[in-house]
Amino acid sequence: MQFKKGVKEASKFLPDDGSLVVDLSFDERARKDPVFKVEKKMDNEDFVDVSRGKKNPYRGSIGMQEERSNKQSAVYSESTLSSDMFDKVLLCSGGKNESDLRKALNEVTKSAPQNDQSKGSNSGKNGGKRKGGKRNVVDMRTLLTLCAQAVATDDRRTANEFLKQIRQHATPTGDGMQRLALYFADGLEARMAGSGTRIYTALLNMPTSASDVLKAYHIYLATCPFKKISNFFANKTIMNLSENVTKLHIVDFGILYGFQWPCFLQRLSSRAGGPPKLRVTGIDFPCPGFRPSQRVEETGRRLARYAETFKVPFQFNAIAQKWETIKLEDLNIDKDEVLVVNCLYRFKNLLDETVMVNSPRNIVLNLIRKMNPAVFILGIVNGAYNAPFFITRFREALFHYSSYFDMLDAIIPREIPERMLLERIVFGKEAMNVIACEAAERLERPETYKQWQVRNMRAGFEQLPLNDEIMKIARNKVKSSYHKDFVVDEDGQWLLQGWKGRIMYALSSWRPTY
Template structure:
């Protein structure tokens, strides 16, 4: 009732002669009745009250407030008429009485005028300021008083979605070229700008940057130690210092510290799972995500090397055969396979029949396999254009639940199993110590499929330790390298770089820092640990093709930053940045030889 704006009016209308109201009005009526005419005149002159004037209309003004009775409202009887409504107009005989009953109101109006804003603020309704967005307009900011949410018109949303789908189809058809158009220009200009700087300037900046890096790294480690020991006071003080020196638009270390501090703060407050879910649910326009992924392909060679490694391996495996079956763990948009379909279409003797089975964790909602089904439609259109017989099947299930007999494997097919950086999210023994871990279950199922080749690309991130501080230090060094890649290849003011760092890098780091138990989905291991797992599951490692390795080295050297490296270690193809191994690739087959 207190917040209802017209409560006073309703009360007066319902109880016009209420005894308590009459009793409350009595003292004021006596005061008005005893007021002298001199006081009336003094008040009238001080408040600029204009009495009814002779003429075509009547003005009644109080300071800045003015009410006008137009001429056509007046009739000869001193009554204003309009649209069937009758308004009495004060006559000279009743003017003094009316003034007596209105003095308190006008005095309040005069006092209130002193507090009115100087600018022209419109008033809508009873006592409410009319803001610019009240007449159907959406306010630009979402402050505390705003109850409207910015919503794009349906036509704009549909146009944006159509543009995004058209762009996605075009990129899938073209195979996500590593240096497309504007992204190639962004990376090229950045590299040229860094190459043209003087040696003295580079040394000066490098020295200053090293000071900031060392300071922020030390602060982050000290803060992580305070968080792990539940030192709320000490961790809060360190977080304040880190936030003061960090920024999502600063240099590489400042950006990394910005996101790491978010993870530490959430872990300290016990809201890590909530923060990670909010980040995953954060809506970003599809066009922006595609451009961000495009930029990442142009700036970092990790995805391109993985694609070329898998495609060339599969082409060798299917040489001279008529049927190909690819089991793809973690398929999303299907961007991996148009290049392969194009190569198979131009193969001497004609293309083989291609069947792809996509496996991915079901999405919540009515269509758990929607992303995979859309990927199948895109790949089907590509295969039709290239003239390749094609079949696609989507399996919405957890990877560890898919068995070999669920895939309808044909003995006449060349079976290839592929996983690109997806196994890092499989749960390990830390949660399943009394049973077989999901990682071993997936590898056991792959071994039972008896594939001609299993192409495995891994995130070589040794930050899956059970102890938080060990995990934090490894993650800090790993993500330092990833943010440094973006610092050396993309300008700081590039919008797509912010999306790459927030949606592709920061989410993983925050999940690793702030979450525990089943909520921690980021669990990468180094390639030597995966090698031991694969061998326990009954898989044997295949040697690397020297021609493929040489081709990949030439690609990286000619098209990417000089600090990217390609090397080999015990039949593993390693990718890294400034000497740190970030990704690893290998090929495997069943130990049972047909």
């Protein structure tokens, strides 16, 4: 007690610049919040409170963790996960591995207590408590929207009243809308406090090993077709192009952990006449700390091991810097190799014209056109929540992320830790950025596929026809192996993927017009 009192007194003398106070309530939080347990398991660093010495308003829902020093490097370790687990998730198995996991998840669902999970959270009216046998229905969407309006007008008293109501029903272990409300409430609270950028940076810098991400990725692959179809579209397009080539160079913008490529290497090794010489240039944004290229280099080493296993001649070049600063000569393009540019769902993180006239988005497209690839494969997040006006952006983001959380509620049991991890490290982090950050700090800037159609044509690209075989296989795969509410469609040579009628992702292929 004396120690806690001393910390409280000492905090009065800290500079009001976001200085950090160690969170002394770990044991209590760990008992109440299972997501907090997952975060602590992922990282042995102390959890810290970023609320300037005040009681943490975020209650561990996203894990407000920062580095002890801005100069300390973030660690992206391989953890202790065996290579067999990587193989099981990343290599082609004819759908057997995913099928086995789906069966295991179904068993979990059957053995779990009845909680109306199968109904999903599409109505947005849930989170109520029973009194006298009747259920009090809470419309979380309306509460969140009213709270956002109060935050936009700086009506703090009203905003806090709505936040209090939302917090009473939001929980990381509830239905889809209750979970979404938790992360959106965190974003609204951070925006009102003016700490959105700092908190998002802490989330972005949070050390996460590839193996931890792999566990969540495995669940996502088995239950949701979005990533599976995207990788199939890209890999099949490249395979069709490189049937007879001797040298193949893939430039992957936003390679991250490179989970797309082991299966491609496996397929390439069985090509008639043997595999070509493969060169991969992995590009991503720099990691925080002393080793900005650490994650990309780790990805390269992992892919090199797979290439050696499958006897594919392989070379990897890692680039970790702002994409708009990359020059043509940095890519070491050889004239006698077939060049492919791949970018799946990462262009949304580049700034657009609302921030600067000569935007990084257009700079990178111009670079790709100068590279003159045989094919440019583009996957985009089909979102309309890039409006400069906060309320418009908030409403669109609410509709968009409601689909994600409703989808996860229908396909993955609520008690699975990997689902909570997925919601936090992907959708929760994105929502924080969309809601709490502005100007150059807002990195989540998706556009619709029709907007990308215009942007690509203006940058000097022509769209290639959608392959009928790819489209047919994609439709059959989703229909036979996944939930009935998943959608695969086509429009204007785009392969579209969605949930309950809402288009969430779009894929297409392009080439320069000259």
